[in-house]
Amino acid sequence: xxxxxxxxxxxxxxxxxxxxxxxxxxxxxxxxxxxxxxxxxxxxxxxxxxxxxxxxxxxxxxxxxxxxxxxxxxxxxxxxxxxxxxxxxxxxxxxxxxxxxxxxxxxxxxxxxxxxxxxxxxxxxxxxxxxxxxxxxxxxxxxxxxxxxxxxxxxxxxxxxxxxxxxxxxxxxxxxxxxxxxxxxxxxxxxxxxxxxxxxxxxxxxxxxxxxxxxxxxxxxxxxxxxxxxxxxxxxxxxxxxxxxxxxxxxxxxxxxxxxxxxxxxxxxxxxxxxxxxxxxxxxxxxxxxxxxxxxxxxxxxxxxxxx
Amino acid sequence: xxxxxxxxxxxxxxxxxxxxxxxxxxxxxxxxxxxxxxxxxxxxxxxxxxxxxxxxxxxxxxxxxxxxxxxxxxxxxxxxxxxxxxxxxxxxxxxxxxxxxxxxxxxxxxxxxxxxxxxxxxxxxxxxxxxxxxxxxxxxxxxxxxxxxxxxxxxxxxxxxxxxxxxxxxxxxxxxxxxxxxxxxxxxxxxxxxxxxxxxxxxxxxxxxxxxxxxxxxxxxxxxxxxxxxxxxxxxxxxxxxxxxxxxxxxxxx
Numbered sequence: 001x002x003x004x005x006x007x008x009x010x011x012x013x014x015x016x017x018x019x020x021x022x023x024x025x026x027x028x029x030x031x032x033x034x035x036x037x038x039x040x041x042x043x044x045x046x047x048x049x050x051x052x053x054x055x056x057x058x059x060x061x062x063x064x065x066x067x068x069x070x071x072x073x074x075x076x077x078x079x080x081x082x083x084x085x086x087x088x089x090x091x092x093x094x095x096x097x098x099x100x101x102x103x104x105x106x107x108x109x110x111x112x113x114x115x116x117x118x119x120x121x122x123x124x125x126x127x128x129x130x131x132x133x134x135x136x137x138x139x140x141x142x143x144x145x146x147x148x149x150x151x152x153x154x155x156x157x158x159x160x161x162x163x164x165x166x167x168x169x170x171x172x173x174x175x176x177x178x179x180x181x182x183x184x185x186x187x188x189x190x191x192x193x194x195x196x197x198x199x200x201x202x203x204x205x206x207x208x209x210x211x212x213x214x215x216x217x218x219x220x221x222x223x224x225x226x227x228x229x230x231x232x233x234x235x236x237x238x239x240x241x242x243x244x245x246x247x248x249x250x251x252x253x254x255x256x257x258x259x260x261x262x263x264x265x266x267x268x269x270x271x272x273x274x275x276x277x278x279x280x281x282x283x284x285x286x287x288x289x290x291x292x293x294x295x296x297x298x299x300x301x302x303x304x305x306x307x308x
Numbered sequence: 309x310x311x312x313x314x315x316x317x318x319x320x321x322x323x324x325x326x327x328x329x330x331x332x333x334x335x336x337x338x339x340x341x342x343x344x345x346x347x348x349x350x351x352x353x354x355x356x357x358x359x360x361x362x363x364x365x366x367x368x369x370x371x372x373x374x375x376x377x378x379x380x381x382x383x384x385x386x387x388x389x390x391x392x393x394x395x396x397x398x399x400x401x402x403x404x405x406x407x408x409x410x411x412x413x414x415x416x417x418x419x420x421x422x423x424x425x426x427x428x429x430x431x432x433x434x435x436x437x438x439x440x441x442x443x444x445x446x447x448x449x450x451x452x453x454x455x456x457x458x459x460x461x462x463x464x465x466x467x468x469x470x471x472x473x474x475x476x477x478x479x480x481x482x483x484x485x486x487x488x489x490x491x492x493x494x495x496x497x498x499x500x501x502x503x504x505x506x507x508x509x510x511x512x513x514x515x516x517x518x519x520x521x522x523x524x525x526x527x528x529x530x531x532x533x534x535x536x537x538x539x540x541x542x543x544x545x546x547x548x549x550x551x552x553x554x555x556x557x558x559x560x561x562x
Contacts, residue, residue, distance in 0.1 A: 013562065045562075048562065051399075051402075051403050052402050052403060052561075053399055053402055053403065053561060053562070054561060054562045055556075055557050055561055055562070072405065073405040073407075074405075076403065076404060076405040077405050079403070081399075081403050083399065085396070087395065087396040087397055087399050087400070088395075088397050088400065089392075089395060089397045090395070096321075100317055100321055100400070101400055101404065103313055103314060103316070103317025103318075104314050104317060104318075104400065104401060104404035104405075104406050105314075105404050105405065106310060106311065106313045106314055106405070107313065108313060109313075148400075
């Protein structure tokens with residue numbers, strides 16, 4: 001069963017801006033799905049419509065088979081949303097924010113208390129349950145929003161840039177938490193600007209640009225399309241001249257650092273043989289950029305070139 | 309789906325909000341109205357004599373109580389719902405399976421409860437200055453309840469349509485307060501002449517204050533049935549308009 005089905009979804013704002021131009025999208029139950037796109041591409045509008053914060057112009061959305069127009073309550077009961085920006089009452093305590101949300105979803109008081117405790121412990125916030133939320137750090141506020149979104153045990157969880165602005169330690173702990181939630185059976189849709197995050201967590205991906213889905217496939221197939229990898233080489237000694245090796249594009253970016261574009265059909269072995277032949281000693285190498293980032297830029301740029 | 313838990317959650321949240329800030333919500337009307345009773349009732353009222361057979365102090369008590377109910381039921385909903393909109397925690401309700409009527413009923417209930425609590429506080433203060441024996445309990449309580457409902461709905465509409473904090477103070481300051489003062493709180497409409505009497509009779513607050521005054525001390529300038537019809541009519545119109553705004557998402561959705 002599809003956790004989410006979107007058909008011919010369009011949104012034109014009052015100022016005439018067409019944010020969505022009739023998109024179709026399916027997300028399977030249990031998936032960890034990445035919805036990516038540059039700023040203003042339409043992903044926030046799509047998420048807004050799915051979570052009933054934005055009125056669609058036309059088209060349909062169904063969540064676990066429940067149409068958002070005709071079977072609104074059941075559709076909404078399946079969904080949890082972690083929005084981009086903090087949107088809880090900053091004068092409320094952590095516990096009351098989560099427990100009130102449980103009440104809005106119709107959880108009886110006893111169950112609401114149990115679920116609140118479970119979610120706050122899962123987010124490592126139980127010790128902060130009586131703290132007024134405005135006193136929390138940015139990372140803690142994001143975790144409060146995740147706990148709030150999960151309190152009614154939704155089958156579909158939408159995380160809209162959940163790790164934006166948090167430090168790497170918190171980000172990694174949030175990745176672990178998201179993976180654990182997904183492994184427990186919750187379908188997750190993630191939007192993020194950290195493409196490394198999407199690459200390491202998500203199994204399927206859709207890229208949205210200028211209101212259209214420009215790519216919708218599984219992560220492995222998408223990454224397999226990369227024909228060229230870019231590497232950074234740290235050299236033992238500085239070079240008088242940049243070596244010229246057939247098939248490889250080599251640039252010097254610092255005294256002892258080279259950037260090399262490696263075509264997949266040639267690979268690294270041949271590069272290293274040629275570098276040894278030039279008597280160049282390599283100390284270490286790393287990917288120049290995230291692979292998905294490369295593809296993302298290619299897809300978005302080719303789309304905008306096509307549009308022009 | 310059973311929405312009673314969502315409604316109960318929302319109502320408790322609204323009550324906790326105004327109780328938590330009681331020095332701003334419950335205390336000021338006690339002080340302001342004590343001053344009204346002291347200055348207008350005791351010091352000036354003593355020289356005025358009676359109106360329609362009631363002492364001036366007794367005459368102004370119902371109007372001052374109901375004026376407090378009006379302003380506080382309105383203020384509670386307009387400030388609470390606008391803050392919810394401004395801080396975007398309205399999204400907590402929009403995402404959840406909470407129907408529009410529960411959202412409306414939750415906020416309006418908060419306004420009614422605060423309005424009636426303030427009314428009770430003012431009524432207790434009035435006992436220090438006046439010796440009132442309630443004429444008709446049913447009319448007194450029902451008119452206070454209906455008035456609180458009406459102005460809670462009006463506050464809700466104001467909050468939905470407001471785009472800035474200025475917008476939520478314009479109506480209370482420039483419309484609600486003048487209409488309350490001109491609604492016969494301190495005088496009988498029969499004391500006015502000609503066009504002023506006609507204009508005063510177009511003020512719906514006049515009917516509520518007079519019906520409430522009838523319930524409390526048995527004196528009125530208007531028909532009680534007409535007062536119920538006007539108040540009930542406004543409630544129905546404002547309720548459907550509020551639900552229409554929520555349905556369309558005006559002011560709260562893109």
